[in-house]
Amino acid sequence: MKRLAVVAATAMLAAFACGDDGGSGGTEITFPHAVTLGPEMALVAPTGEIIDHADFLRGDLVTYKNQALKIQSGCPESQAHCQPLHVCKLSEFSKPEEFAGLNEVCADLPAEGENGVITNAETGMGFVVKLNTDEGYGRFWVQEAKGVGDSATVTLVYTVFQASPD
Numbered sequence: 001m002k003r004l005a006v007v008a009a010t011a012m013l014a015a016f017a018c019g020d021d022g023g024s025g026g027t028e029i030t031f032p033h034a035v036t037l038g039p040e041m042a043l044v045a046p047t048g049e050i051i052d053h054a055d056f057l058r059g060d061l062v063t064y065k066n067q068a069l070k071i072q073s074g075c076p077e078s079q080a081h082c083q084p085l086h087v088c089k090l091s092e093f094s095k096p097e098e099f100a101g102l103n104e105v106c107a108d109l110p111a112e113g114e115n116g117v118i119t120n121a122e123t124g125m126g127f128v129v130k131l132n133t134d135e136g137y138g139r140f141w142v143q144e145a146k147g148v149g150d151s152a153t154v155t156l157v158y159t160v161f162q163a164s165p166d
Contacts, residue, residue, distance in 0.1 A: 031159040032102050034143065038153050039065035042074070045131060045138040045160050056082070060131045060138055061156075066120055068145050069152045073116035074132025083130040086110035087118060098124035102141040102157045109137065109163055121145040121154045136162045 029048040037043060042051040042059025054062045056075045060083075064070040075082040088106035089096045099105050105126030118127065125142045140158040147153055 032157050033159070034155060034157045036153055036155045037061075037063045037069070039063055039069060039150060043156075044133050045158060046134045046136075056132075058133065060129065060133050061140075063154065065149055065152065067148060068120040068122070069154045071118040071121050071154070073129045075116075076132055082116035083132050084110035084112055084114040085116040085118070085127055085129040086114055088126040088128075096122065096125040096127075098122075099126045099141055100124070102126075102139065102159065105139055105141050107139060131160065134160075136160055 033048050035043060035048060035050060037050065040054045041063050042053070042055040043049070043061045044051070044058065045060040051059055054064060056062045056072065056079055057077075059074045062072045062074060064072065072079075073083040073085040086106075086108050087096050088099070088108070097106075106128065108128060110128055110130055116129070118125075121142050123142055123145045127140050129138050129140065131138055138158050138160050140156050142154060143157050144155040145153075
């Protein structure tokens with residue numbers, strides 16, 4: 001997989017600040033950014049906007065109720081064709097690596113067709129997702145996953161970036 005260069009937070013703020021559509025209510029965010037999501041929500045990563053229902057067409061990440069929380073990448077047309085998501089792990093068959101912070105999370109681009117679903121989010125895991133709402137990628141660290149069912153929440157710390165040229 002390709003290795004990435006993460007663009008500096010100040011450059012990202014300028015590149016991904018909320019546009020004329022007012023998607024985040026005009027609030028600019030800085031990266032890294034933290035959000036807490038419950039079941040049936042969507043996140044627009046570049047703006048930090050949280051949509052209060054599982055809108056896979058408008059979100060970069062969508063959460064669904066599961067044992068903990070299921071996280072799925074956004075989908076440009078239908079849930080049958082979602083953006084690729086790469087969970088950081090040593091091999092295809094190993095369990096996800098555990099990280100102490102966002103800076104430790106792998107920066108591997110997800111391969112086209114790579115599964116866009118995390119069945120149960122766990123504290124410490126990291127992943128990279130191709131954005132659905134903008135060009136680029138999101139690099140995420142699960143700071144905390146707690147609760148079950150309707151009371152489940154996941155706190156994510158993330159940044160957005162562009163892939164480095166080959």
